[in-house]
Amino acid sequence: MPDLLITGPDDGPTLMLAHGAGAAMDSRWMDDMAARLSARGIRVVRFEFAYMAARRSGSRPPVPRADRVLGEYRVAWEQAGRPALIGGKSYGGRVASMVADSLRPDGLRGLVCLGYPFHPPGRPEQLRTAHLEHLATPALICQGERDPMGTTADVAGYALAPTITISWAPDGDHDLRPRKASGHTPAENLDAAAAAVAAFARRHPSGPFPLLPPPSI
Numbered sequence: 196m197p198d199l200l201i202t203g204p205d206d207g208p209t210l211m212l213a214h215g216a217g218a219a220m221d222s223r224w225m226d227d228m229a230a231r232l233s234a235r236g237i238r239v240v241r242f243e244f245a246y247m248a249a250r251r252s253g254s255r256p257p258v259p260r261a262d263r264v265l266g267e268y269r270v271a272w273e274q275a276g277r278p279a280l281i282g283g284k285s286y287g288g289r290v291a292s293m294v295a296d297s298l299r300p301d302g303l304r305g306l307v308c309l310g311y312p313f314h315p316p317g318r319p320e321q322l323r324t325a326h327l328e329h330l331a332t333p334a335l336i337c338q339g340e341r342d343p344m345g346t347t348a349d350v351a352g353y354a355l356a357p358t359i360t361i362s363w364a365p366d367g368d369h370d371l372r373p374r375k376a377s378g379h380t381p382a383e384n385l386d387a388a389a390a391a392v393a394a395f396a397r398r399h400p401s402g403p404f405p406l407l408p409p410p411s412i
Contacts, residue, residue, distance in 0.1 A: 198248070199275060200241040203233035208396040209278035210307060211240045213268065213287025216258045219247055224370055225284060228309065231389035237396055240278060242271040244290075261290050261323075268294050272303075280396055282307030285344075285369065288336075289323060295332040305399035306334040307392050310369045313345030313353070322353070330356040335395040337388040339367025362391040 200220055210232065214220045220241040229239040244264050246256040268290050272281060281291045281303060288308030295306045314321050334356075340347045340363050347363060364384040366377035371388055373379040 202229040203238040204236060207236040207238040209238045209240060210280040210396060211275050211278045213283035213290060215284040216286035231385055232392060235389055235393035237393055240275045264290055265294050277302050279304040284309045285312050293326060299332055306332045308336045311336045316343040319349055324353050328354050328356060330358050333399055334359045336361045339364045339371045342369045344369055
């Protein structure tokens with residue numbers, strides 16, 4: 196069973212977050228975002244995929260394909276008490292998006308992706324959006340405007356489900372950080388993302404969830 200790292204009030208809306216491909220659940224970025232969400236009343240539950248947990252002992256297993264760790268995400272969700280909201284940073288958010296609809300009958304109400312990897316850097320033709328075209332779970336994606344894995348111009352051309360809302364970080368990169376010359380600061384962008392996530396969480400509290408009919412394909 197994965198270890199869980201919990202930040203925030205016990206009585207707040209719970210959001211389970213998985214880490215990105217190359218940084219652990221307690222990386223500086225994840226700690227920072229968890230603190231900002233906690234300050235807004237969100238209870239954040241973090242966990243690590245097995246490959247990342249193994250790296251703590253000195254081994255260097257490669258990052259698995261996202262579809263090979265779906266079961267790990269489901270196990271962590273069960274262990275965390277089936278929180279109403281799931282998501283993650285980059286790779287972790289992509290995995291969460293791939294399991295979200297299957298968890299809706301058991302109480303999942305929303306999905307949060309922090310920097311979604313719509314495609315690998317420099318390879319915009321290799322889209323990771325097929326399942327997002329018919330996503331039934333309400334979703335919030337916090338994305339940097341110049342994210343090399345999906346800029347505003349890139350995403351404008353995608354056929355995404357109407358359940359997906361995108362909150363754009365001005366001039367943000369994959370970590371939502373803007374350039375100094377932009378007139379924006381990293382703190383401003385992270386605060387705005389945390390505020391958007393907190394508002395989303397309160398729009399999708401736990402409780403009965405009306406299931407939508409399957410999409411016609």
